[in-house]
Amino acid sequence: MRLRRPNPGPPPPPAVGAVLAEGEGVHVRLGGRSVLVGVDIVARGGEVLALVGPNGAGKSTLLAALAGDVAPGGGVVRVFGRPATEWSARELALRRAVLPQSAALSFPFTVADVVEMGRAPYGGADPDEDELAVAEAMAATEVTAFAERSFGALSGGERARVALARVLAQRAPVLLLDEPTAALDLRHQELVLRLCRQRARAGDAVVVVLHDLALAAAYAHRVAILRAGRVAADGPPAEVFEERLLSEVYDQPVEVFPHPRTGVAVVAPRRSP
Template sequence: MECQHVSYQYPRQAAGITDVTGTFPSGQVTTIIGPNGAGKSTLLKLLARQLPIAAGQITLAGQSLNNYTTKALAQRVAMVTQRHQLYDDMTVSEVVQTGRLPYHSLLQTVPAAEVAPYLATTGLTPLADEHVQNLSGGQQQRVWLAAALAQEPAVLLLDEPTTYLDVHYQQDLMQQLRRLAATGITVIQVLHDINQAFRFSDWLWLVKQGRLVTQGRPADLRQANLLAETFQTPIEIVDVPRLGPYIVQVPEASEN
């Protein structure tokens, strides 16, 4: 997946995306990081074609995203949703079945057996008949992931998927995404935690004020000056035993 001079402007707002050109390596985990309001979520919505591109183009498998029908795009790109009241009265299996809709006609019933592999992949088989509203935050996150995987996507998009998850579930999810990338799925996510992004990603995008600052491998972008400039805050990189390089925001000295 690639962006070529992509721009987008929200109506009557200054924030947007300006002339972004970059690539998302196939079969790898790419994480978009940057300060609040940098345009990270907007980029993700453009990749999912949830927002119209004002200029430039996004290509998938060498073809413009705009050339795909809605059904064809849903079979190639999946966005992991967040909790919605619509799903509260549905069982886990029923929610995951919605991910199979791009492969069925509108009135066709999706067989429960068809989603069994996705329930198994995400460890949800024992919870298949449970109502979503009764699940923990970590379990619900696995439901959204399973529904997205049921679309059989080549590209998986996630917007801050670790939000509201405790540390244990965050680590589980990041490891799960690594395994999915190893199967050939291109994972593109937005994360708030810089260290998590550097630890679990193959490729990084640094964005600021709607522009792509740089992209590259985590080892190449782990630079205090670069990160300080991007996030507009003092940054130091310290070596933590058994963990390695760790990015730390340094409190600015108060003026007396």
């Protein structure tokens, strides 16, 4: 007689400062090219970690490696202290939620249907909790008003917010977000980063790929600057957003100065008058 393995439940709430996801000496080759070379990265509960750097630096690949979606050719990725490869797909989904750069669906799902997909790892064990999680995620991302509309009929920015709502509904303690603000207007860019901060305050670890250095400076507790598959700097924005380093990494002269009201670092291209 074979005993059936019970379905794993979600992990207990993480402690602030606990290492929830990490990469140690991560190497990844794609298409015969080294995309990540010996990367060390740590995502802790209670903080927003922004991954920044020029196109092709390896940001999205690093995020996918942390998610367990890309297997490193060298080094190890751990989620909740255990190699990502040792978790089942469902166990991993209960611990980390992933927002890819783009969301495309071939079937005419409604907005509510898409957000409900975030509850799949729970297997319908608590319908009331599922309903509450979906409703809260849709309200937080301001998509409730078009819950019954077809996902395919939405604008790019609306789709991006619905995709984020799906991730929030998953209620995993590690959020891995790949350019969540790329298609959004100014108001909703700020909304998304405020949500990231809220999740961090609740004890979650948030790793977000950003191109907007001003958003990274304003909302990230820590920034990892990637260059050619390596981490060029890792630390608080006020420490790593340095003119010489950023100018070298982006191959573009920049200037960094404090915001006159908040004191947060502002990064801008250096232009001739």
